Amino acid sequence: MLDIKNLSVRYNSAGRVVDAVRDVSVHVEKGSFMGLVGESGSGKSTLMMAVLGLLPKQTEISGELLYNGSDIIKMSEDKMRDLRWKEISLVPQSAQNSFTPVIKIKSHIEEVLNIHSNKFGEEAEKDVIRLLGEVGLDAGIKERYPHELSGGQKQRAAIALALACSPALLLADEPTTALDVIVQAEILKLLSELQKRKDLSIILVTHDLPLAAMVCDRLIVMKDGMVAETGTPRDIINDPQHPHTKELVREMFRERNQNNG
Ligand SMILES: Nc1ncnc2c1ncn2[C@@H]1O[C@H](COP(=O)(O)OP(=O)(O)OP(=O)(O)O)[C@@H](O)[C@H]1O
Ligand SMILES: [Mg+2]
Incomplete structure (x- = not known):
């Protein structure tokens, strides 16, 4: 479904050059739940923005980003617009803060349905209720303003x-940051259920290795813009190869022991 080959991304802003992604190759199979793990600044969000064709203009990008065989890097903006929301969709980092405060939840969703799925009026409203149900929210939430929702509800x-336009690939950038551990677990459970129920492919972006290991069927560990390691959670936790992954796994067991002690 998604084949990233030797992708490099170099930001060029205000005379400063940053090699945010360096020679990254990643293969995402249809129906998989992939975890993209790495410390802050390792290039996770940059990689996701590249997949969506949303990098700033002056950015240098090389390599291939094949989505069902077509290279996203070479795609026209029109073609890209067809892909976003309907094929590949993003839950942005800090999504909870990305709602406009004076706009009701339903209007946020309806706007996407209007623009990208050409659905209006009753049809759109029906979809809003269905979508809220799919993420475990009551229909009544649609009439609320963002500040009237808890952090977990906002994330849902x-x-x-x-999910408004039924994408095939969902990119979820740190969807559980700033939530308490119980709500974190609920959001992960929801993503996991959605992935199975809707045959959705998900890339979960997180700095939290244990969290990704809980739900993902494959992990990619990034460090300094490069892929340090890929494998199943079991392989990576039982037998990490890269020094950085070893450190992450040690850290994970240290925390676990502290919590148990
Ligand atoms: N628009 C931009 N212009 C210039 N540099 C950028 C831009 N966005 C990100 N960077 C730089 O690229 C590198 C990778 O950033 P990125 O946001 O992809 O990391 P991340 O892994 O998502 O980090 P975090 O976990 O903190 O979200 C960092 O050095 C960052 O400062
Ligand atoms: Mg990020």
């Missing part, structure tokens, strides 16, 4: 928004 609403 952000997922509903991303």
Whole structure:
């Protein structure tokens, strides 16, 4: 479904050059739940923005980003617009803060349905209720303003928004950051259920290795813009190869022991 080959991304802003992604190759199979793990600044969000064709203009990008065989890097903006929301959709980092405060939840979702699925009026409203249901929210939430939702509810609403046009691939950038551990687990469970129920492919972006290991069937560990390691959670936790992954796994067991002690 998604084949990233030797991708490099270099930001060029205000005379500063940053090699945010360096020679990254990743293969995402249809129906998989992939975890993209790495510390802050390792290039996770940059990689996701590249997949969506949303990098700033002056950015240098090389390599291939094949989505069902077509290279996203070479795609026209029109073609890309067809792909976003309907094929590949993003739950952005800090999604909870990305809702406009004075706009009701339903209007946020309806706007996406209007623009990208050409659905209006009753048809759109029906979809809003269905989408809220799919993420475990009551229909009544649609009449609320963003500040009237808890953090976990807002995150669910952000997922509903991303699902509005029935994408095949969902990119979820740190969807559980800033939530308490119980709500984190609920959001992960939701993503996992959605992945199975809708035959959705998901890339979960997180700095939290244990969290990704809980739900993902494959992990990619990034460090300094490069792929340090890929494998199943079991392989990576039982037998990490890269020094950085070894450190992450040690850290994971240290925390676990502290919590148990
Ligand atoms: N628009 C931009 N212009 C210039 N540099 C950028 C831009 N966006 C990100 N960077 C730089 O690229 C590198 C990778 O950033 P990125 O946001 O992809 O990391 P990340 O892994 O998502 O980090 P975090 O976990 O903190 O979200 C960092 O050095 C960052 O400062
Ligand atoms: Mg990020």
